[in-house]
Amino acid sequence: MTFRTLALCLVTFSVAAGCTNEPEGALSREEARAMGGGSADGARDLCEVYGWYGDGAYCDEFCPRRDPDCEAACEVDADCPPIFCGEGDCAAVLCEAGACAVTGACTAQLRWLQKDAYVSAAGRSRPFWPPHTTMQLVVECGGEVVREAEAANHGTTVDAVDAEGTPILVEVYAEEVSGSRAELKALADAFEGCECGTTFLSMDELEDGLAQELVGELAGYAQEHLICSEDIGGTDAIVSALSMGDVDFVLANIGACTWASGASWEDGLDDALAAVVAATSETLADYHVCNNDALLQAELFARFRDEGVVSACEGSSSLCAGPAWLYDPAE
Known part of the structure; x- marks a missing residue:
């Protein structure tokens, strides 16, 4: 028996027993979609169990019964065109699967995470010392994370910890922008390919x-x-x-x-x-360090924030010409 089949059995049992609380180990929308959403007779209607009907978050097109949110989503989200009307009744219009936030708006948060460069210790000990900067972009729609993108910039990843389990990186700054789901996913795609085209200068090999x-x-x-x-x-x-x-x-x-x-x-x-x-x-x-990459990624984000456009990073940008040893994103 697969995990999803077992989860569906547990949900079915809970509903049949009259339990109205979410079962332990709640399913995500994607997992519920993969399971077909359940049946319309209520015996195993996952959308009813999880309260997704008319919750103001998404058009849940996989639900056994029509989700009222679909009408709102198709009205306000230009990225969510109707694909058919149910049996000639356009009040039952559905949207493209998995792409419909009722508000039509999502948010993308850019996080700057740093540690002291060239040392193994966690965090920042002295503000005047050159930092290593890792960047993370998190896209949320309807309160759910729909996309994460990370740029370790030749160094430490977001989830890295030391021997005591302390996160190596600390967040030093963050910014947020709003946009449609499609716009912010395009921003994440551009972010993942955003890096300097000059040679990375590694100080780890002093024989260089x-x-x-x-x-x-x-x-x-x-x-x-x-x-x-x-x-x-x-x-x-x-x-x-x-x-x-x-x-x-x-x-x-x-x-x-x-x-x-x-x-x-x-x-x-x-x-x-x-x-x-x-x-x-x-x-x-002709060289760059991690902070040059971070500056280029921050410029990409700022360009979308200020102009509403997503464009590819230019690896030959002046931001990449010569090491940016010191970088304080709050300045």
Whole structure:
């Protein structure tokens, strides 16, 4: 006996016994559709059991009896044209299967999720440190998620957790737009194909010539402009850690250091990265990091929000020309 057959038996038993509550392990609309919705005599009418008749959410065309929501859906949703009239009675018109939200409007939420870049720890420890940014787009219609799209951007996935089960990524920002189901599914399709066309710059392999050049530039800048307490081994300890790619040590001990200029940590790191980029600008113009992809995906979303159009991302965009080390989507 399959799971769905067993679930249908449980539903049938509950209705026959006069139970009006939803059975444990409620079915989704898609599962009910696959099971045919039940029979119109009420013995196993799944739409009656789950309260889907006239619930103001969807035209449930699979129900054994006509769902009043279908009339409303066909009236207001341009993406939901009627496909036939039941026995000549156009009041019984049905809509294209599975595509009919009564309101005609759905929402898409874009989520920005970040962690400290180049370290294994979960979350964000210091706002001035470069982040890794993963993006997630969630489309909902009638209170149900109908589409999810994720862009890990060469790094951490949304469901990743550490050894203690703590999510690696934390949400730092979110935006929401409204549109028809068809529009937002098209947006999700475009989102899934949205990435920079330039070469991804990985800092995981320090034997790579460009990565080694960048680390060398940053270590040299730190040696010249950073003042660190002898309690952690002085500036040499930070420089050595940078040279070996030991970012965990740097983050754990950077609080014992200050910039010789007296600048704040945020401004000082901005200056350091600017100096590194300036020293290698001709080389870096053909590279991108995760945040460049995130910027391109955010631009796609903003274009739909502002203009109501879905268009493919341009991988050769100026947003992809040179690493975007720092990225705060709220700014």
